[in-house]
Amino acid sequence: MSDEPFDKEEFVAYFRDEAEELLQQIDGDLLRLEEFVDSGQADPEIVNSLFRALHTIKGSSGMLGFTEVQGLAHKLENLCDLLRKERMPLSEGSVEFLFSGRDFLTDLVQAAIGQSAPPSGLNEFTGRLDQFVAIYNETSNVIEGKAPDRSEGATPVGSEPMNEAEIAAFEAEIERMLAEAAATAAPTAPATPAESAAAPSAATAKAVPARGNGESADAKKGSAQGKRSSLAQTIRVDIDRLDALLNLVGELVINRTRISDIATTLGRLMGDRALNASIGLIGPLSKDLADSAALLARTTNEIQESIMKVRMVPIGQVFDRFPRTVRDVAKARGKEVQLQISGADTDLDKTIVDEVGEPLMHLLRNCVDHGIEAPDERERQGKPRMGTISLNAYHEGNQIIIEISDDGGGINLDKVRAKAIKNGLIGTEDRLTDRELIELIFTPGFSTAEEVSDVSGRGVGMDVVKRNITKLKGIFDVDSAPGQGTRFTIKLPLTLAIIQALLVRVVDELYAIPLDSVIESQRVEMPDVRTVHGSEVITLRGQVVPLLRIADFFELGGERDPEKVMIVIVGLQGRQVGLVVDSFEGEQEIVIKPLSDVVGRIPGISGATILGNGSISLIIDVHSLVSDAYAGGKVTRAEFSGV
């Protein structure tokens, strides 16, 4: 192993990416396969796609010596082969079995690349897998006229079963199959109507085609061809290399600004007639510089845009695994749910895509678990038995909006109130608006679920979701209508690397405030600044807005202007704060650079940027300032109930 002639690490990394993609595809294929269960006949295109994916995994894991992965992939391939040759009917049991196989395969891949311990219960599973395949092969032999030498009793009892329901379904399947094989000479046995009725598919998760490429999105004829051509046009690039490239472009952007500055200054000097007379030669040179600067600016912008685009990936990459989750959760909770996905091809920066998956997954689980009612309950309310969750993504300006909505019962505000009182979050006499009640679900440890399930309801949830979204500079909002459903809205920036910022001067330093959180900036005369409980506030269109003096917050000293204040109104989730600065210094596109971890966490600062003249400007962390202004207890909550 040690004297591999190739760079194994690189191959392993490639294998990991490839396997991840293929396992995702297998999931998609299985979900679509499940829709054919009622007909008992699989779409050969889907089975072929499954077969190819497994085959590829088998091949590459074999090359790297991951024999366990290779072995399981081979066995699953055999199972698909039975489906393909129509020796095995498509049934709920067999699809469920394939799903488990896919999960084991995922665990094995993880174990092989050293990310986790090998899965337990694998041996039992492969044992059953072998039996399954053997029995169907024999069944075919029966049909072909050979005598069966295996009775039901020969099936050894497995040790600890992995999943009761799955094993039961599987065993029922075998029994039924054996019985049918004996009774009829038909080459393939369709799923009996009795069974379908007894165990209706609890969840039908329909994934709207995620993207134009890959078979998972498009099972139509010729999809294999489509895949091949899409493969030829893409290339895997290490994200670190892209980051390095982006960093360089950042430098270029900074220098572009600098050159433009020089050109402008030079141009102004040319206006000075006395100077111009003495050094007349500079005239044409200055014009050249200005032209060249303009050209540089244009090219740089284009390069920057292209690189940003390279980093953009469709959010569908994350959405792909959701149908499976929704299906599993729905099944476990005995609910009927369909997931409708749209906007999966909406592009988003890779780093954000990587981070947004977990929070979205959590919200979806919540929708299934808490939002959608049980089928019988829905029927009583005159709703269709099957609940609908829609997941929608689209661009709006410089942001991407992701909406998750369900047509379930909505957030039960009475329950929230009761729970909050029980937890001591609010008093029995407190009167809160609906909005404020909804906000309470973001409190750590808060859950209204009556019983703790393994899906959600452990009370770690909404607060984590909110924190993760906030970390991505996103905004998270909840709407709920009793009896009609809940809608979660997430707004995320398209990229975290380059942002528009408002530059402000405080004492003798320049600070950058991200423009997306700036509502407006204005000059306010001192008499219009009032105090409430000793804190300065202003009234803006009937709304009381607390002021926060940056110089005080950062302990910079400096003198106060007795006549006026310059205020930047920043807003975050409906809360507004007026940041008091010394002067406004214009808007600029800035490249965010993190402060070294040696500096530590600085409250109120989220990073730094380098300006055109080479000087450094610190970036103000609006989120922490707004929270500070409100949580600091300077202004009481009641005064802002109008927000």
Place this chain on the structure above:
Amino acid sequence: MMAEQREEKKQQYSGETFQVVSFRLGGEEYGVDISQVQEIIRMVEITHVPRAPRFMEGVINLRGQLIPIIDLRTRFGMNRADHTKSTRIIVTDIGSKRVGIVVDSVSEVLNIPVENVEDAPEMVAGIGTEYIQGVGKVDTRLIILLDLSKVITSEEKQALDSVDEAAE
């Protein structure tokens, strides 16, 4: 044969030599391992980082890279000094961290044979002994050999502690 032996001896010798960049701080002379020194630059404009620990002088822009600057005087509990023409920033690379340290002046590169280096005395001018690798003797000079990685890791810890205090 002889030459080989001599070569061997030389290698052995150089392997047991501390090669340090020496600098002045207050009245004392210090040395840091040359392999940790990235470059030495003149004083540049330092951007103050508000509410950072006291010894954190700020950040500088070094060819597009943000480098945190530590004032070693403050770090070692000495009085702050005004920057002069001879004030330098030693840019160091410790592990993956790049940090600049402000010193009064940089002297030279010294080779100190290991036999001329003694263990750190119990207490040296208020500096915690954990930063000190040893004290090197060069003629009549005493060079305090610093273990920068320790200086920086304890800095970090202190920085985080002070942030936590501020948060309370």
